[in-house]
Amino acid sequence: MATKIRLQRNGRKSYAFYSIVIADARAPRDGRFTEKIGTYNPNTNPATVDLNFERALYWVMCGAQPTDTVRNILSREGVYMKKHLMGGVAKGAFDEATAEARFNAWKENKEAGLAALRTKEEEAKKADVKARLEAEKKINEEIAKKVAEKKAAEAAAKAEAEAAANAEEAPAAEEATEAPAEA
Helix, strand or coil, X not given: CCEEEEEEEEEECCEEEEEEEEEECCCCCCCCCCEEEEEEECCCCCCEEEECHHHHHHHHHHCCEECHHXXXXXXXXXXXXXXXXXXXXXXXXXXXXXXXXXXXXXXXHHHHHHHHHHHHHHHHHHXXXXXXXXXXXXXXXXXXXXXXXXXXXXXXXXXXHHHHHHHHHHHHHHHHHHHHHHC
């Protein structure tokens, strides 16, 4: 029986997520499978992979052929690195403890790289938020200047109107006071 490790599609239209399954090569994509060894969700950033590492390693060691996408997933998760190290142990190149130490060192290095990438993305987000805030502050300052200028112009116009009204009232009041004095 030709055994494949492949993705089985789930989810709705335009929002697919996948199960990683062991299936006969002749079975339909979403049909019968032998075993489910994990899930893959490409909709998150970064893509979420939940994998039963031991079972995946077992099936790869048994000769199950993964599809291209699943090969990339298994490689990223370290299944092929572990297989490579187990091959070295079988050939007698090094012992199992050394293989385990090398695998753990590889895994720590990979996790450190991912952590650095996450921190870099978080810093980029913070810088973007800060830049947006600064831009918004500048816009608000410009608006405040325009409002202050408009209020100052309105106050000046109002003062001029009052001064003109007072100027008109003052001569009329003087004429009124002068007229009875003449009589």
